Amino acid sequence: MIEAKDYIEQLQLWVDGNSTHIGEVKKGICCPDFSCCLPELKAPKEERELFQELYLTEQDVEYEGMLMMFLGRMLSNKINVAGRIG
């Protein structure tokens, strides 16, 4: 069971540059930019700080917008990887 405080701790570590995955691989929670599992996706520090601020101040629309941006990067990265293999 993953609690909000675990997520807040993960966010802080991530902002500090330590991308950590909560819980089991494939079941737990990735960092917002997925850099715990895909280090090449690591977001710049300014983006990490902004994301944390949006989360902690409950600016949900902006926060979700950033999540979508990170998700989009992750998906296009996967497509590139698949393209290289295929």
Ligand SMILES: [Zn+2]
């Ligand atoms: Zn992960």
